[in-house]
Amino acid sequence: MKKLWGGRFQKTAEEWVDDFGASIHFDKQLVEEDIEGSLAHVTMLGKCGILTNEETEQIKAGLQTLLEKAKKNELEFSVQYEDIHLNIEKQLIDLIGPVGGKLHTGRSRNDQVATDVHLHLRNQVIEILDAIKSLQAALVKQAEQHVETIIPGYTHLQRAQPVSFAHHLLAYFWMLERDYQRMQESYKRINISPLGAGALAGTTFPIDREYTAELLGFDSVYNNSLDAVSDRDYILEFLSNSSILMMHLSRFCEELILWSSSEFNFVEIDDTFATGSSIMPQKKNPDMAELIRGKTGRVYGALFGLLTVMKGTPLAYNKDFQEDKEGMFDVVKTVKGSLQIFAGMIDTLKVKTEVLEKTVKADFSNATELADYLATKGMPFREAHEVVGKLVLTCIQKGIYLLGLTIDEYKQASELFEEDIYEVLQPKTVVARRNSLGGTGFEQVNIALNKAKEALGN
Numbered sequence: 001m002k003k004l005w006g007g008r009f010q011k012t013a014e015e016w017v018d019d020f021g022a023s024i025h026f027d028k029q030l031v032e033e034d035i036e037g038s039l040a041h042v043t044m045l046g047k048c049g050i051l052t053n054e055e056t057e058q059i060k061a062g063l064q065t066l067l068e069k070a071k072k073n074e075l076e077f078s079v080q081y082e083d084i085h086l087n088i089e090k091q092l093i094d095l096i097g098p099v100g101g102k103l104h105t106g107r108s109r110n111d112q113v114a115t116d117v118h119l120h121l122r123n124q125v126i127e128i129l130d131a132i133k134s135l136q137a138a139l140v141k142q143a144e145q146h147v148e149t150i151i152p153g154y155t156h157l158q159r160a161q162p163v164s165f166a167h168h169l170l171a172y173f174w175m176l177e178r179d180y181q182r183m184q185e186s187y188k189r190i191n192i193s194p195l196g197a198g199a200l201a202g203t204t205f206p207i208d209r210e211y212t213a214e215l216l217g218f219d220s221v222y223n224n225s226l227d228a229v230s231d232r233d234y235i236l237e238f239l240s241n242s243s244i245l246m247m248h249l250s251r252f253c254e255e256l257i258l259w260s261s262s263e264f265n266f267v268e269i270d271d272t273f274a275t276g277s278s279i280m281p282q283k284k285n286p287d288m289a290e291l292i293r294g295k296t297g298r299v300y301g302a303l304f305g306l307l308t309v310m311k312g313t314p315l316a317y318n319k320d321f322q323e324d325k326e327g328m329f330d331v332v333k334t335v336k337g338s339l340q341i342f343a344g345m346i347d348t349l350k351v352k353t354e355v356l357e358k359t360v361k362a363d364f365s366n367a368t369e370l371a372d373y374l375a376t377k378g379m380p381f382r383e384a385h386e387v388v389g390k391l392v393l394t395c396i397q398k399g400i401y402l403l404g405l406t407i408d409e410y411k412q413a414s415e416l417f418e419e420d421i422y423e424v425l426q427p428k429t430v431v432a433r434r435n436s437l438g439g440t441g442f443e444q445v446n447i448a449l450n451k452a453k454e455a456l457g458n
Helices: 015-021 024-047 053-071 084-096 098-104 109-144 165-190 209-215 225-230 233-259 287-310 319-347 353-359 367-376 381-398 407-413 427-432 442-456
Strands: 150-155 158-164
Touching: 024 053, 024 084, 024 098, 024 109, 024 209, 024 319, 053 084, 053 098, 084 098, 084 109, 109 165, 109 225, 109 233, 109 319, 109 442, 150 165, 150 353, 150 427, 158 165, 158 427, 165 233, 165 442, 233 287, 233 319, 287 319, 367 381, 381 407, 427 442
Parallel strands: none
Antiparallel strands: 150 158
């Protein structure tokens, strides 16, 4: 087959070389964006008098026909035409004749592919933003039911202080809110038009770049043609934002995996998001949480892969840039799928409140409360810390917890202790008293829930 760019070549590549260099295997995903960009381009060519009205209408009609076929998945693509752009141009010429070849006037595949990716990523980010909000809504719904459910809080994966389970869930809500803001902010740099930059230097034709940007819904145009065709920062930013988002999901997955184990037994993941074992009938494995945790690595890989591709590329366009799409496509699919699965897991999560109630009474996570108690009565905190540390040691030696000590034992440690210490040490009291801004106190958690609802637009 004759190449659409093959005029100066005397030899043709072998089939396997064509296959290696072709991108149609994956960039066919851009078919609708490619035709959308071409429709804007040809409309502009007609408006500027570069093509006649008849030529413009012929090409637009042909492109509309191809677009309808694309939506029905009726187009066939060939490696011989390398990429989505040449495949569409060839089919357009076959459909309407040589006039189809005028579509490429004042345009290069370099600005064309950049336009396609900007359009594609813009649409995908909008969907990801919606998916983040859906997960946040599931977190708020679950949190509302568990304001006064208490769970051990951890540092170093050691029991630290008891916290409201809702407070714990809302920590992830605010992580996701930052993810949302990062994605939303990146949209500004995605929604810029490179169309009309040509191969690298612009064009001699009197085109109107602002007009095509307006037709395609872009907010602005690139101010430099070299930058327009070589910029992949917006993809890198998306991959970076996605990596942070997936890191947050992975951290939460790790907790769900731990919490659903027999050792913790805090929650039960719904059967819909778990699987069994082929050999052990009793098993219920948190596979979806494990998969999301695992898929985080492939998102990181896409980011580092593209960073490595870009680091040695001089201005302007290089064939290396063909490697920008597969990782991006994969990350879009991974992030959207992970968010959807996660929202379902949270929405159907069963919290074992009875287990948690027993658990928070069987540890020393209320020890800080003792030190604070003494400090409020005038004892220097460092001294109070030591007194409580010795009481904890006494409990360990006796095989009991702080609520198991007698008032005489407390008095031996410090005369500042009174009978009210037993109420102070109750898990709900411990949590409720932490009423500082952003703390786990029930009053603060309810305030945080209202703020979360405001962020959701509720």
